[in-house]
Amino acid sequence: MAHKYVGMPQWNIKGFLCGKCYSQKINEHYPGEHVRVSMDKK
Numbered sequence: 001m002a003h004k005y006v007g008m009p010q011w012n013i014k015g016f017l018c019g020k021c022y023s024q025k026i027n028e029h030y031p032g033e034h035v036r037v038s039m040d041k042k
């Protein structure tokens, strides 16, 4: 799986994230509808 997303500085992540990890982090830090991605947990 390619890790090519750069995390937010406040996430304290060095390096890159794949789309899945990135979406997960987005959900952790910005719950709700801040960001829409193609992944839908429903």
Ligand SMILES: [Zn+2]
Pocket: 001, 003, 017, 018, 019, 020, 021, 022
């Ligand atoms: Zn990943």
